Amino acid sequence: MNIHEYQAKTLLKDYGAPVADGRVADTPQEAAAIARELGGQTFVVKAQIHAGGRGKGGGIKLVKTLQELHAEADRMLGKPLITPQTGPKGRTVRRVYVVKDTTIARELYLSLLVDRGSGRGHPPPAHRESAPAGHGTVSGSAWRPGPAAPTGSGTATCPRR
Numbered sequence: 160m161n162i163h164e165y166q167a168k169t170l171l172k173d174y175g176a177p178v179a180d181g182r183v184a185d186t187p188q189e190a191a192a193i194a195r196e197l198g199g200q201t202f203v204v205k206a207q208i209h210a211g212g213r214g215k216g217g218g219i220k221l222v223k224t225l226q227e228l229h230a231e232a233d234r235m236l237g238k239p240l241i242t243p244q245t246g247p248k249g250r251t252v253r254r255v256y257v258v259k260d261t262t263i264a265r266e267l268y269l270s271l272l273v274d275r276g277s278g279r280g281h282p283p284p285a286h287r288e289s290a291p292a293g294h295g296t297v298s299g300s301a302w303r304p305g306p307a308a309p310t311g312s313g314t315a316t317c318p319r320r
Contacts, residue, residue, distance in 0.1 A: 163209070164205060181193075185253070190232035191229045201223050202228055203219065203220065205255060206235045207252065208240055208242075211243070212245075213240065216241050216245070216249070218235060236252055
């Protein structure tokens with residue numbers, strides 16, 4: 160199932176999970192209007208495409224003024240975003256998620272692995288950072304930080320079955 164970040168956040172919020180205030184916009188003008196409605200000083204503009212590595216590709220930007228927000232939304236919308244997962248042609252950004260900036264006490268990334276043959280799920284891997292480069296997909300098993308490696312070093316171990 161491919162869902163955008165804003166759709167996942169809506170589901171989480173519907174089930175009582177705390178999520179930052181934000182809404183999706185199709186135009187730079189709508190993005191600025193959302194920011195005004197949300198209130199505050201600082202926002203994050205996030206390109207909504209089905210690919211990881213949006214930050215590395217320039218698709219996640221912290222902005223401090225409505226003018227910056229409008230400019231970033233304009234820069235992203237209707238244009239391809241190239242990330243490590245999209246290939247050289249990228250994916251066209253049709254929506255941006257405007258989020259009120261918040262202080263994050265702790266951030267965790269979870270993943271659910273499903274064996275399509277048996278329909279059984281495996282225990283979800285968890286990490287304090289997103290998947291290390293080259294380990295975004297590990298066929299048939301979960302990755303976790305190596306025991307001797309500091310978190311986020313890019314090393315991983317995969318349990319044997």
